[in-house]
Structure formats: C-alpha cells, structure tokens
Amino acid sequence: MSIGNSPEDDRPSIGRVLQQARIAAGLTVEEISTSTRVRIPIVHAIEDDDFSRCGGDVYARGHIRTLARAVGTDPEPLVSQYDAEHGGRPAPTPAAPLFEAERIRSEPRRPNWTAAMVAAIVAVIGFVGFTFFKGGDEPSTAGQVAEGPTSDKITPKPASSKPVDPKPAPSESAIAAAPQDKVTVRLSASQGKSWISAKDHNGRLLFDGLLEQGQSKTFQDKERVDLVLGNAGSIELFVNGKKVEDQFQPGQVERLSYTKGDPEVG
Secondary structure (H helix, E strand, C coil): CECCCCCCCCCCCHHHHHHHHHHHCCCCHHHHHHHHCCCHHHHHHHHCCECHHHCCHHHHHHHHHHHHHHCCCCHHHHHHHHHHHCCCCCCCCCCCCHHHHHHHHHHHHHHHHHHHHHHHHHHHHHHHHHHHHHCCCHHHHHHHHHHCCCHHHCCHHHHHHCCCCCCCCCCHHHHHCCCCCCEEEEEEECCCCEEEEEEECCCCEEEEEEECCCCEEEEEECCEEEEEECCHHHEEEEECCEEECCCCCCCCCEEEEEECCCCCCC
C-alpha cells in the first residue's frame, strides 16, 4: 500500500525526500543498495512510499535511517513522520543496527584469546622446567648460561616469547610510520558522525556503517583503499601518515581512492 501526504500535512512524503536526496547526492539505487545492504526492490518500494516489503515497523524505521544516512540527510524527522503516519512508535524494543550485531557476535571470542594465552604460558613454563631438569646440575648450568658456551641449551627461549606476544591493535605511532609497501588510511569523525564504506583493491568490503563522533577507523591494503563518505565534512583523513587537507562540506557525499603514493583524491 502506498502512503502519500495527508490533507493536513503539506510535507513531501518520506520516499520522495529520500529519492530527491539520493539524486542530489549523485547516487543510483544500485549504489545505495550495495553500500547499505538494503535490497534493490526494497529501496524502490521505500522511495514509492511502500513499506509493506520491509517486514514490519521496526525494520521500516531501520531502513529509513540507513537510507537517510547514506544519502546525507537527517533520518530523525523522517522516522518521526513515519511514526505519525503509522500510528506512533510501539513499546520500546530497540533493534540493534547491523554493525552493532557484528560487535555482539564478536564478544564471545575474547575468552578464547585469554584461554589460548594461558595455555601457551603453561606450556612454556613446562618446557623450560623440563629443559632445566634434563640439564643435570643446576649451579653448573647457571654458570654456563652466564658465560655463554652452551648456547644450544637456551635456544628454546625465542620460541617461548612467541605464544605470549599478542598482536597489538594499530597505534597512532604505527599509523604515522605507515609501511611504504602498503596504503594506510585512517578516518576520524572529529566534527560529527558520518556513514562510511571502505573496500580493498579487490572490491572486498572492509567496513560499512556509522562512525560516531570521536570514533576512528584505520584501513590497510597492499595496493588501494576505496572510500565512500556520507558526511565528508565531519571526517579527518590521514593517508600513509599524512593529513589530507581537502575541505569537504557537511552533508557532502565523497568517493575517494588512495594508493601507496602521496595522498591523492581519487
């Protein structure tokens, strides 16, 4: 069923607002579908003010917010308009966004890292203890280690450091000293939130979602990183350790591509 404007309300319909914003941003329905993961038929239906294909009010509100952010417009007035036209908001049953669901699924993995590290430490301690017991007289072994003639007995020590050395997350200094054989891109939402999408040189999706104000994301690839910024004016860009000084406007949609060379807008 298609929903239009009521006689008392001269506002344009939700679908009309989203369609005009998409056209103004220079985006096709196919591009919106790819970046938001909302299927093409549903995008067409929403732009025609047909929300029956969304699967319910909760999903309809979620699709409206996702599409509005992708085309650089404020979703809240549209969601309020949807509530007014569909009997108001139901009892609070917040639906987690797609990228929030990914974080929920990833949390159970944390105890596995802890268990693996504990097992590795126990194995190392057992191996070192076995080596010392097998070596015979402990005082003479200590003297040999200090003098260095029996280096073959301490060769297991480098192996002991590997299991207990966790892989750290990329730090600010690591980003500043970006490797020359890769392209490193860092996005920081310093001026406000922005929807972003990032892909590697093979077109594989690295990230697709909302970057809240104050949050940062770092992407790395051996050849190229392609970006779509839904609200480019709120983003600070650092490419291969250098800040990109291009002045983007709030609400502006930008498509960018960076390689291993100096920062250059694609």
